[in-house]
Amino acid sequence: MGTPLPRDPIADAQRNWERHGWGNVAAPMAAITAIMRTQQILLARIEGALKPFGLTFARYELLALLSFARSGALPMSKASALLQVHPTSVTNAVDRLEKAGLVIRSPHPTDGRTTLIELTTEGRTVAKRATAVLNTEVFSQSGFADGEVDQLIRILGDFRRQAGDFSD
Amino acid sequence: MGTPLPRDPIADAQRNWERHGWGNVAAPMAAITAIMRTQQILLARIEGALKPFGLTFARYELLALLSFARSGALPMSKASALLQVHPTSVTNAVDRLEKAGLVIRSPHPTDGRTTLIELTTEGRTVAKRATAVLNTEVFSQSGFADGEVDQLIRILGDFRRQAGDFSD
């Protein structure tokens, strides 16, 4: 976050790894570090685009997920599984979205253990607007070429499957 | 987070985007979401490997950075710039590392504003051991093929340069 560095710090780290006898894992280390940094940059852009809506990325993701659910409602546990975050993170996000009037909690009709998260009318509107802004301000100007996008989707998709994200 | 999902949630999201008229940005959206998720998986692996050392990734990165500095010491501001994190994050990390006896703060000899972070003997030892574990348990088994590693380094390197990380 400030001025650009004169040299790529990750490439430097890779050289350091090689110099200290870890040449065999220097490249994967650099790739992984680059993923961490890229995520950080992208997250900052996303949060910047969502700020006017009073949303964070975590809350937006939940809102978007609900807006794609046919009934506009989902059990907390389902949301946790689909977003692949800890249940307590969902609790946290729902608390804040509920306070903002974008969702409401309601009891599950047949399972007393389950709480449903339901989109309010305003929640649906905000989700739609935020999606439009995110698409035009972030996703449409990602900085990745079409071919790179395809490669990323394939490489990271394989990785995620192998990591146990999905069995597909 | 637990059992694998039957289907890739990101591919589902991509289909939802297309179905709702955002087909032109569905792919970048999917690629970016995949980066976010991949980062999450990798971070969990890394933190798992570092746990026995009482280190988090943030603290490890600082320790590793110091261990590569010739004198074993760096100004806070320099560390902040190289790690590309907010200065307050460095303050936080140093607070904890100092409490653990792995680094010490010392005044800069000529610039009264600057605080130097210096590796202790124990800090250097821990850094070396943690690096070995990280390399053998995480980086050497990243799950990325050699060719994929190269592609990631190139694609994400271009992205980071374009995002203003470095001018190289």
Added chain:
DNA sequence: GCAATATACTAGGACATCCAAGGGTTTGGA
């Protein structure tokens, strides 16, 4: 030489994430 500006670090607050624990609800086998 002294005021204005820039730089370095820290304090306090808002959020997000995870883990560990706890209390309520269901389910399933003895």
Added chain:
DNA sequence: TCCAAACCCTTGGATGTCCTAGTATATTGC
């Protein structure tokens, strides 16, 4: 039928990140 195991959500605690000041020290410029 009934109780233990499984499941669902929430609370409390620890970390990390960033932002917005606020304090202290350096540098610049008039």
